Amino acid sequence: MKRNSTILLAILLTAFAWISCKKDNPVDEDGLLITTRRECSVSSFELLGPDYVSVRVGTAVIDTTAQTVNVTVQFGADLKNLYPQFSLAQDCKLTPRITGRTDFSDLVNPRKWTVISGDRQVKKPYTVIVSVQPR
Amino acid sequence: MIDNFKKTTMQYSSNYFTYILLLAVPLLFTTSCKKDTYALPTASDKLQNQAIKRTLGPNIVGQNIEFAYAMAILPSKGKLVACTAEASIAGAPGTYMENRSFYTAQTGADVGVTVGSPSVTSGNTTTVTYNVDTSAATLRFYYVIPEAARGKTVSIKFTATSSDGESISTTMGPYTIAQMDMKLGLKVSDNNLMYISIADTTVYNAADAAAHAASIDLVYLYRNLTTSAFNHALVAPAADAQYLPGVTLPTGVNRSAKLLKTFNLQDHNLAPNLQYGGLFIDDLDFQKIDLSGQPNFAINLKQEAGVWVETTDGKYRAYIFFNTVTAAGTATISMKRYTLKN
Numbered sequence: 001m002k003r004n005s006t007i008l009l010a011i012l013l014t015a016f017a018w019i020s021c022k023k024d025n026p027v028d029e030d031g032l033l034i035t036t037r038r039e040c041s042v043s044s045f046e047l048l049g050p051d052y053v054s055v056r057v058g059t060a061v062i063d064t065t066a067q068t069v070n071v072t073v074q075f076g077a078d079l080k081n082l083y084p085q086f087s088l089a090q091d092c093k094l095t096p097r098i099t100g101r102t103d104f105s106d107l108v109n110p111r112k113w114t115v116i117s118g119d120r121q122v123k124k125p126y127t128v129i130v131s132v133q134p135r
Numbered sequence: 136m137i138d139n140f141k142k143t144t145m146q147y148s149s150n151y152f153t154y155i156l157l158l159a160v161p162l163l164f165t166t167s168c169k170k171d172t173y174a175l176p177t178a179s180d181k182l183q184n185q186a187i188k189r190t191l192g193p194n195i196v197g198q199n200i201e202f203a204y205a206m207a208i209l210p211s212k213g214k215l216v217a218c219t220a221e222a223s224i225a226g227a228p229g230t231y232m233e234n235r236s237f238y239t240a241q242t243g244a245d246v247g248v249t250v251g252s253p254s255v256t257s258g259n260t261t262t263v264t265y266n267v268d269t270s271a272a273t274l275r276f277y278y279v280i281p282e283a284a285r286g287k288t289v290s291i292k293f294t295a296t297s298s299d300g301e302s303i304s305t306t307m308g309p310y311t312i313a314q315m316d317m318k319l320g321l322k323v324s325d326n327n328l329m330y331i332s333i334a335d336t337t338v339y340n341a342a343d344a345a346a347h348a349a350s351i352d353l354v355y356l357y358r359n360l361t362t363s364a365f366n367h368a369l370v371a372p373a374a375d376a377q378y379l380p381g382v383t384l385p386t387g388v389n390r391s392a393k394l395l396k397t398f399n400l401q402d403h404n405l406a407p408n409l410q411y412g413g414l415f416i417d418d419l420d421f422q423k424i425d426l427s428g429q430p431n432f433a434i435n436l437k438q439e440a441g442v443w444v445e446t447t448d449g450k451y452r453a454y455i456f457f458n459t460v461t462a463a464g465t466a467t468i469s470m471k472r473y474t475l476k477n
């Protein structure tokens with residue numbers, strides 16, 4: 001009886017130690033999972049107006065070598081109040097974070113975002129170049 | 136010794152189990168076999184009444200608040216004599232009570248049966264006097280919200296009286312009356328009725344706009360361009376000339392405004408005939424919306440689109456809804472307007 005109890009206790013202790021010492025998956029400062037993926041690119045880009053309707057004319061041209069996004073917006077789009085939307089390669093994240101309306105009205109100094117890979121080791125700055133459709 | 140102890144313990148356990156079972160089984164029977172008793176409710180022998188408010192959304196000056204007021208008495212006790220609605224603030228002209236009692240036919244249609252003489256409104260009170268022998272009826276009351284009630288609260292006290300001298304009342308409310316105004320079905324057309332005044336909630340042509348230059352906030356225009364999607368637009372007179380192609384503004388028309396395009400905001404007051412229901416813009420929306428940093432033009436507007444507007448003097452905020460648009464450069468718009476400062 002005593003022997004059985006000792007064995008049971010030993011099994012329980014081992015299981016407990018195994019569970020409690022299991023290594024947690026690593027997360028970054030934003031609470032996002034850090035993976036082993038090294039892909040680092042923008043796959044698609046959208047620009048929404050204040051009415052949340054796209055103001056894009058045609059598809060945004062993404063050059064992953066030059067790290068640029070060229071997008072033409074409709075005539076009359078309010079460049080000071082646009083919502084950009086990026087689609088990124090798997091596990092990537094974007095910095096600075098997009099928290100709301102963004103001002104694209106300074107066409108001479110286009111806005112830049114940096115894409116960071118899933119393993120958080122590769123960082124690629126992308127420039128978003130906006131041009132306005134002629135009237 | 137040990138064997139004896141085990142035996143005794145087992146015996147005790149067995150006895151306990153038997154006792155619990157004996158107690159539990161009758162209890163179960165008592166609970167499950169309890170006979171439910173039901174008796175038909177006895178109708179009250181008093182005069183009774185009940186009221187509901189039928190209209191939804193904000194209470195806007197000039198619009199109706201509709202109520203349905205039901206009253207009944209046992210036929211053996213008497214019949215209905217009169218029905219009165221007394222408002223805390225007298226209703227505007229047009230306030231009345233139906234002299235027909237409605238029921239819903241199998242088709243779903245409301246069918247009215249005349250039960251009294253047409254209502255008489257005197258001051259705050261509207262009365263229907265019954266002229267048929269009836270002991271139950273539901274009358275509808277339409278309270279037209281008067282200007283005097285703007286920003287205040289209104290209560291309606293319904294009273295029914297019966298032939299046995301009884302009287303019963305129900306008070307509905309208080310209901311807050313909105314500060315905002317509403318104007319429906321304004322016709323605008325490119326090159327004609329194209330100057331919109333939020334202050335006047337009116338649309339002017341060029342000649343009239345010149346006479347009301349200080350109150351013109353927006354210009355409606357339509358351009359069917361091949362190079363861009365301009366289409367229907369609302370543009371402040373002070374906007375960049377590229378947003379007013381081919382427009383020669385009347386003398387003195389030069390105000391600016393802040394505009395915010397919106398889609399999928401089909402206010403049920405402004406678009407009552409559309410299938411969208413249950414969505415209303417109220418005073419609070421005008422108070423909360425932040426239009427700072429918004430442009431003074433809104434291009435490429437479509438049917439059922441809307442535009443939030445703030446006048447350049449900060450006096451008014453408005454929501455303009457495009458009910459219909461045509462490719463001929465006309466549109467029907469409706470407007471809710473809120474006064475920020477007098």
